[in-house]
Amino acid sequence: MTQKDDEQKNLTDHEYDGIREYDYQLPTWWLNLFYASIVFAAGYFIWYQWMDGRSIQEEYQAEKAKLDIILANEASKSATVSEADLLALVKEPAQIKAGKEVFQNRCAVCHGAQGQGLIGPNLTDEYWLHGGKLAQIAQTVTNGIPEKGMPPWGPLLTPQQIHSVVAYIRSIRGSNPPNAKAAQGELYKE
Amino acid sequence: MNQPEKAQEFDSFSYDDDIVKKFVHATLIWGFIAMLAGVFIASQLANWRLNLGLPWITFGRLRPVHTNGAIFAFAGNAVFAGVYYSMQRLLKTRMYSDLLSRVHFWGWQLIIVAAAITLPLGYTVGKEYAELEWPIAFAINVIWVIFAFNFFKTIQIRRERHIYVAIWFYIATILTTALLHVLNTIQIPVSMWKSYPIYSGVQDALVQWWYGHNAVAFVLTTPFLGLMYYFLPKAADRPVYSYRLSIVHFWSLVFIYIWAGPHHLLYTALPEWAQTLGMIFSIMLIAPSWGGMINGLLTLRGAWNRVRTEPILKFFVAGLTFYGMATLEGPLLSIKSISAVGHYTDWIIGHVHGGTLGWNGFITFAMVYWLVPRLWNTKLYSEKLANLHFWVGFLGTLTYVISMWTAGITQGLMWRAIDASGKLVYPDFIETVTRIVPLYYVRAVGGALYLSGFVIMLYNIYRTIALAPKEVEPVVVRAPKLLEPTFEMLGRKPHRILEGLPGLFAVLSFVAVAVGTFIELTPAVLSSDYVAVNPAVKPYSPLQLQGRDIYVREGCYLCHSQMVRPLISETLRYGSYSRAEESVYDRPFQWGSKRTGPDLARVGGKYPDLWHYRHMMDPRDVTPDSIMPIYPWLYRDKIDFDVLKKKLQVMKSLGVPYTDDEVEHASDLAHEEAHRIASGLVAQGVPADTEDKDIIALIAYLQRLGADFKKGLIQ
Numbered sequence: 001m002t003q004k005d006d007e008q009k010n011l012t013d014h015e016y017d018g019i020r021e022y023d024y025q026l027p028t029w030w031l032n033l034f035y036a037s038i039v040f041a042a043g044y045f046i047w048y049q050w051m052d053g054r055s056i057q058e059e060y061q062a063e064k065a066k067l068d069i070i071l072a073n074e075a076s077k078s079a080t081v082s083e084a085d086l087l088a089l090v091k092e093p094a095q096i097k098a099g100k101e102v103f104q105n106r107c108a109v110c111h112g113a114q115g116q117g118l119i120g121p122n123l124t125d126e127y128w129l130h131g132g133k134l135a136q137i138a139q140t141v142t143n144g145i146p147e148k149g150m151p152p153w154g155p156l157l158t159p160q161q162i163h164s165v166v167a168y169i170r171s172i173r174g175s176n177p178p179n180a181k182a183a184q185g186e187l188y189k190e
Numbered sequence: 191m192n193q194p195e196k197a198q199e200f201d202s203f204s205y206d207d208d209i210v211k212k213f214v215h216a217t218l219i220w221g222f223i224a225m226l227a228g229v230f231i232a233s234q235l236a237n238w239r240l241n242l243g244l245p246w247i248t249f250g251r252l253r254p255v256h257t258n259g260a261i262f263a264f265a266g267n268a269v270f271a272g273v274y275y276s277m278q279r280l281l282k283t284r285m286y287s288d289l290l291s292r293v294h295f296w297g298w299q300l301i302i303v304a305a306a307i308t309l310p311l312g313y314t315v316g317k318e319y320a321e322l323e324w325p326i327a328f329a330i331n332v333i334w335v336i337f338a339f340n341f342f343k344t345i346q347i348r349r350e351r352h353i354y355v356a357i358w359f360y361i362a363t364i365l366t367t368a369l370l371h372v373l374n375t376i377q378i379p380v381s382m383w384k385s386y387p388i389y390s391g392v393q394d395a396l397v398q399w400w401y402g403h404n405a406v407a408f409v410l411t412t413p414f415l416g417l418m419y420y421f422l423p424k425a426a427d428r429p430v431y432s433y434r435l436s437i438v439h440f441w442s443l444v445f446i447y448i449w450a451g452p453h454h455l456l457y458t459a460l461p462e463w464a465q466t467l468g469m470i471f472s473i474m475l476i477a478p479s480w481g482g483m484i485n486g487l488l489t490l491r492g493a494w495n496r497v498r499t500e501p502i503l504k505f506f507v508a509g510l511t512f513y514g515m516a517t518l519e520g521p522l523l524s525i526k527s528i529s530a531v532g533h534y535t536d537w538i539i540g541h542v543h544g545g546t547l548g549w550n551g552f553i554t555f556a557m558v559y560w561l562v563p564r565l566w567n568t569k570l571y572s573e574k575l576a577n578l579h580f581w582v583g584f585l586g587t588l589t590y591v592i593s594m595w596t597a598g599i600t601q602g603l604m605w606r607a608i609d610a611s612g613k614l615v616y617p618d619f620i621e622t623v624t625r626i627v628p629l630y631y632v633r634a635v636g637g638a639l640y641l642s643g644f645v646i647m648l649y650n651i652y653r654t655i656a657l658a659p660k661e662v663e664p665v666v667v668r669a670p671k672l673l674e675p676t677f678e679m680l681g682r683k684p685h686r687i688l689e690g691l692p693g694l695f696a697v698l699s700f701v702a703v704a705v706g707t708f709i710e711l712t713p714a715v716l717s718s719d720y721v722a723v724n725p726a727v728k729p730y731s732p733l734q735l736q737g738r739d740i741y742v743r744e745g746c747y748l749c750h751s752q753m754v755r756p757l758i759s760e761t762l763r764y765g766s767y768s769r770a771e772e773s774v775y776d777r778p779f780q781w782g783s784k785r786t787g788p789d790l791a792r793v794g795g796k797y798p799d800l801w802h803y804r805h806m807m808d809p810r811d812v813t814p815d816s817i818m819p820i821y822p823w824l825y826r827d828k829i830d831f832d833v834l835k836k837k838l839q840v841m842k843s844l845g846v847p848y849t850d851d852e853v854e855h856a857s858d859l860a861h862e863e864a865h866r867i868a869s870g871l872v873a874q875g876v877p878a879d880t881e882d883k884d885i886i887a888l889i890a891y892l893q894r895l896g897a898d899f900k901k902g903l904i905q
Contacts, residue, residue: 012433016354017279019420020429026438030484034442034477041470049463056462056526060756060767067758070612109812110801119800119812119874149798155762156617 081163086134089167099168102161106153115172117181120150124175125183132188138166199671201349204664205278209291211565213271214558216299218648220267221554223306224259225644229637231256234819235786236630241819246310248819250745254309254321260546261319261409263302268554269413270298270337273360275561276420277341280357282350282669286343290336297333301326313383316742316778317398319405320374324385327375334371338364345692349669351679352689355436359416361692362444362699366408369703373711374401380840381833384739388844391773392459392721395781396714400451400707407447410545414553415443415482418510421557422486425502431488437685439481444699446475449706453524456533457755458781459770464710465526471706472524479517486510501576505556508584512548516541531606534751534785536626536633537598540591547587547640555579555647562651566658571650579646586639593632601626606759614762619788624815724771727898729846730891732834733860737891739837740884742778744821751782752791752895765792765896772899775846787818792896799867800874802889824885829864831857831882863890 010022047053054062089095104113110120121129130140141162144152153162234240234249241248274291278284285291304326308314314321322330341364345353353361374397377385389397423430430436452460452468487510490497497503519541523532532538563570570576604622607615616622673679680690688695730738741747754760756767768791773779782789797805801812806824809816834856842848852859867889868881880886 007429011429014352014354014433016350017276017282017420019354019423021433021436022429022431023434024432024488026432026435027484030435030477030480033480034474037474037476041474044470044473045466048466056457056465056756060758063758064761067608067612067762070610074611109814110798119798119804147795149796149801151796155613 081135081138081159083133083135086138086163086166087170089163090170092167095164095167096171098161099164099166099171102157102165103168106157107165110149112177112179112181114175114177115169116177116179121184122181123169124172124177124180126173126187126189127183127185128188129185132186134166134170137169138162141166200668201671202666202668203284204666206274206285206288206291207565209285209288209295210271210275210561212292212295213267213274214561214565216267216295217264217271217554217558218651220259220263220302221644222641222648224256224264225637225641227252227256227259229634229641232630232634232637235817236627236634238817238819243820243822245312245744245821245823248744248821250748250819251310251312251314251743253745253748254314254318255306257319258305258309258321259302261405262305265410265414265546265550265554266298268550268557269363269409269417270294271561272417272421272557273341273413275565276356276417277344277360280350280354280420281344281348282667283344283348286340286347290340294333294337294340297329297336301329301333304329308383311383312743314742314745315375315377315385315387316745316747316780317374317387317394318402318748318783320371320398320401323383324375324377324379325382327371327377331368331372331375334364334368338368342692342696349672351672352681352686353692353695354419355430355433355440356416356419357692358436358440358689358695358699359412359419361696362440362703363408363413363416365696365700366404366412366444366448366703369700369707370401370404370408374398378840378844380837384833384837386777386837386840386844389715390775390777390844391779392461392770393714394777394779395455395458395773396452396460396464397711398779399454400448400711403451403454404448406542406545407450410550411447411479412444414550417557418482418486418506418553421553421560422506423489425500425506425556425560426490426493426496428489428491428493431485431491435481435485439478439485441702442478443475443481445702445705446471446478448703449710450475450524452710453529454783455781456524456526456529457757458753459768459773461770464714467710469524469526472521476518476521480514483510483514483517501573501580502556502559504577504580505552505559508580509549509552509556512544512552512587516545516549519544530755530757531602532598533755534783535598535602535605536594536629537602538784540594540598543594544587544591547583547590551583551587551640555583558647558651562654566655567662568654568658571653571657575646575650579643579650582646583640583643586636586641586643589636589639590633591636593629593636597626597629597633600629605763606757608759608762612762614759617763619763620813620815623786623817627817721770721774723774724769726901727771727774729775729841729848730894731859731863732838732852732856733829733863733887733890734894735837735841735891736829736831736834736860737887737889737894738780740824740888741780741891746790747780747782749782749784749786749818751785751789753781754789754791760789764789766899769899772896775841777841777844787816790892790895792899794893794895794897795900799871799889799893800876802892803871803876803880803885806885806888821885824888825880825883827884828882829860829884829887831860834860860887 007022010024012021012023014021110118111123112118115123117123126132130136130145140150142152142154144150146152230240231249231252245251274285305322308323308326309321313323315323341360377387379385387394419430449471450468452464453472456465456469486506490503490507493503497507522528523538523541559570559576601622604616604625609615680687754764754767761767804811806821808820809818835853838848838853838856842853864881864886867886871880872878
C-alpha cells in the first residue's frame with residue numbers, strides 16, 4: 001500500500017472551512033505513556049495516603065532526628081572556652097585581624113563600623129546589657145538575644161570565628177569612636 | 191460536506207472581519223507594552239537602581255502589570271482575534287451580534303486600561319494574576335458573560351452540523367475561565383479600590399492556585415490549542431493527523447488539568463492529601479498535553495520541506511515544541527522532591543516563560559502573520575523580516591529560559607546545602623542572591639531580544655497594512671441553511687453525535703472540570719474543621735492590619751514568601767515550619783510563590799524596629815549587597831487611620847473575632863500602637879514626625895509575623 005492509499009484510507013469525511021481530518025490510530029508509545037502515568041498516579045496515592053508511605057511530616061521528623069544527633073555531637077566537640085583563653089587571643093594580631101573581618105561582615109550593620117552602636121548598643125564603652133566578661137560576650141554572640149533582635153550567630157559562625165570576634169570587640173573597648181551611642185546596661189571592669 | 195443533500199436553500203452572508211482586525215491591533219499594542227514592562231522589571235532585578243525610588247514603577251507594583259498584561263491583554267486579545275476569525279468560518283455564520291462583539295472588544299480594552307492605571311497606583315487584591323480590584327474583577331465577569339453569550343448564540347445559528355475540535359477547546363475555555371474567575375474573586379469591598387477575599391489563609395491559597403494554575407490551563411493552553419487546530423492545518427494545507435487523538439486528548443486534558451492546582455502548594459500548610467492529588471494529576475497530564483503537540487507536529491507530515499522556508503510554519507513547529515517541553519517540565523516540577531528544589535526559585539520563572547514566550551508567543555505570531563495578509567487582502571511585506579523575527583525570538587527565548595534554569599537550580603541547591611557539622615553552607619540569604627545576579631542580566635538580554643523580534647514584527651505588519659488596498663469589497667459567502675437534524679444526520683459514532691449537539695457538549699465539558707473542582711475545593715471551603723482553630727493565634731491589631739495592606743499594596747509577596755516548608759534546610763534558616771492555623775486571619779493569604787528575598791513567616795522580632803526602619807529606607811544600609819528597591823514614600827505618606835473602622839467591620843463580618851469595642855475604636859487603638867513604636871524609634875534618633883507615617887504600620891505588621899508562634903502556644 002502506498003502512502004497515498006494509506007492516507008486515503010484514514011481520511012474522514014469531515015470538512016470544516018476546508019480543513020480535513022485523518023483518523024490515524026493513537027500512537028502506541030503515547031497511549032502507553034498515558035496508561036503508565038495513570039498506574040503510577042494510582043499507586044503513588046494509595047501508597048502515600050492509604051498505606052505505609054511516609055508523610056511529609058514523618059519525613060521531616062526523621063531528617064530532623066538525624067540532624068539533632070549531628071548537632072549534639074558538634075556541641076560536645078566545642079567545649080566551653082575559658083575567660084583566660086579569650087583574653088589571650090586579644091594579644092594575637094592575627095586573631096584581631098580575623099575578628100575584625102567577621103565584625104565588619106556581620107556585626108557592623110547593627111553595631112556600627114567602629115562598634116559605636118547604631119541599631120544595637122555601643123560595644124566600645126564599659127557598659128554591658130548582657131555581661132561584659134568575654135565568656136559572656138561569647139555566649140551572647142553564640143545564642144543571641146532574640147527578644148531584642150540580636151540573632152544567634154552559633155548556627156552561622158564557627159567557634160573560632162566567634163572567639164576571634166569577641167577578641168576584636170575587647171580590643172576596641174575604650175576607643176571612643178565618633179557618634180557613639182549612649183551607654184546602656186551595667187558598668188563592667190576587668 | 192457531509193450534509194445530506196436535500197433540496198437546500200442557500201444563505202448569502204459575510205463574516206465580521208472588522209472585529210478580528212480590532213483584536214489583532216489590540217494584541218500587537220498590548221503585546222508591546224506587556225513585553226516592555228517585562229524587560230524593564232527584569233532589568234530592575236539585575237539592578238535595583240532602575241526602580242528609581244518611584245512608587246508607581248517599583249518592581250512590586252509593576253510586576254502585576256507585566257503578568258496581567260501578558261496573559262489577559264496580549265494572549266487574551268490574541269485568543270479573541272483567533273476565535274472570532276475561526277469560529278465564524280468553522281460554523282459558517284457571521285457572529286450572532288456585531289454589537290455584542292464590539293461591547294466585548296471595547297469592554298476588554300477598558301478593563302486593560304483600568305488595570306494599567308490601578309496596578310501602578312497600588313490597588314491590588316494581592317493574589318497572582320488575580321490582582322485587579324473588585325470593580326475591575328466584576329467588569330471582567332460581565333464582559334466575559336457577554337462574550338460567552340455571543341459565542342453560544344453564534345453556535346446556535348451555525349450552518350455546519352458538527353462542531354470542529356477548535357470549537358471544543360473554545361467551549362472549555364469560555365466555561366472554565368468563567369468558573370475560575372468568578373469563584374476566585376468573591377471579595378467584600380471596603381472602599382472603591384480595596385476589598386478582602388471571603389476566603390482566608392489555607393482556603394484562599396487553595397482557591398487561588400486552583401485559579402492560578404487553571405488560568406495557565408484555560409487561558410494559555412486550551413484556547414491556544416484551539417487556535418493551533420485551526421491555523422496550523424490552514425497554514426500547512428494538510429489534514430489534521432488524528433481525529434480520535436483530538437477526542438482522547440481533549441477530554442483527558444480538560445478533565446485532568448483542573449485537579450493539578452495544588453502542585454503550587456507542595457510542602458506548604460495545605461493538607462497533604464490535596465498536595466498529593468495535585469502532584470499525581472500533574473503526572474497524568476503529560477500524555478494529554480502531548481496529544482496536542484503530536485497532533486500538531488504530525489499534521490505537518492508532507493509539509494516539512496516548507497518549514498525550512500516559511501516563517502509561519504517555523505513558528506508553529508517551535509511553538510509546539512516549547513509547548514511539549516513546558517508540559518513535560520511542569521509535571522516533573524510537580525513531583526514533591528523536585529518541587530522541594532525548584533519551588534520559590536527562578537526555575538519556575540524559566541518554566542513559565544518557556545510556555546509563554548515559546549508557546550503562546552510563537553503561536554500568536556504564526557497566527558498574526560497568517561491572518562494579516564488575509565484580513566487586509568494583501569501579501570506580507572517581508573518574509574525575510576518574519577524569518578529574522580523567528581530567529582531573534584527563538585534565541586531570546588532560549589537565552590531567557592536557560593539563564594533562569596541555571597539561576598533557579600543554582601540558588602535552590604545553595605539554599606539546601608548543609609555541611610557535615612549540620613550547618614547551612616550559605617547561611618546568608620544574600621550570598622545566594624549575589625551569585626545569580628549576573629544571570630539576571632543575561633535574562634534581561636534574552637527578554638530584550640524577544641522584544642526586538644516583536645518590534646520587527648510590528649514594523650513588518652505596519653508595512654503590510656500600509657501597502658494593502660484601501661477599499662475592499664466584503665466577501666460574500668454562500669452556505670446551505672442547516673436543517674433540523676434527525677438523529678441519523680448526526681452520525682453513527684457516539685462522539686460524532688455529540689459534536690452535533692453543542693449544548694450537550696458544553697454541559698459535559700463543564701461537568702468534566704466541575705468534578706475535580708468539587709472534590710478539591712469543597713472540603714476546604716465548607717468544612718470548618720479543615721483548619722484547626724488555635725486560640726493562640728490572634729487577629730491582627732488595627733495598625734498591623736493597615737501595615738499588612740501596605741505589604742500587599744507594595745507587592746512584597748512577589749519577592750518574599752511567608753511559608754516555611756517542613757524541610758531541614760528551611761527550618762535551620764528560618765525557624766519552625768509554618769502551620770495552617772497561623773494564617774487563618776490572612777485575607778488575602780500571602781504565602782508567596784517566589785523568594786527573590788528571604789521568607790518572612792518568622793521575621794517578627796528577629797530584628798529591632800530600627801532595623802526595619804533603616805531597611806525600607808535603603809536596604810543596603812543593613813544588607814550591603816541587597817537588590818531590594820528603596821521605599822522612600824513610606825516615610826512621607828500618612829497612615830489612613832479613618833478607614834480602619836470600616837476594615838475591621840468587614841473583617842468582623844467575615845468571621846474575624848474583633849469585639850465591637852475594637853471595631854469602634856480601631857483608629858484610637860492604631861494611634862496608640864503607632865505612638866508606642868514611633869517613640870521607641872524617635873528615642874534612637876528617628877525624626878519626630880514619623881508617628882503617622884506608613885512605615886510605622888508596616889513595621890507593626892512585620893514584627894507580628896510569626897509572633898504568635900514564638901509565644902510557644904502553637905505546637
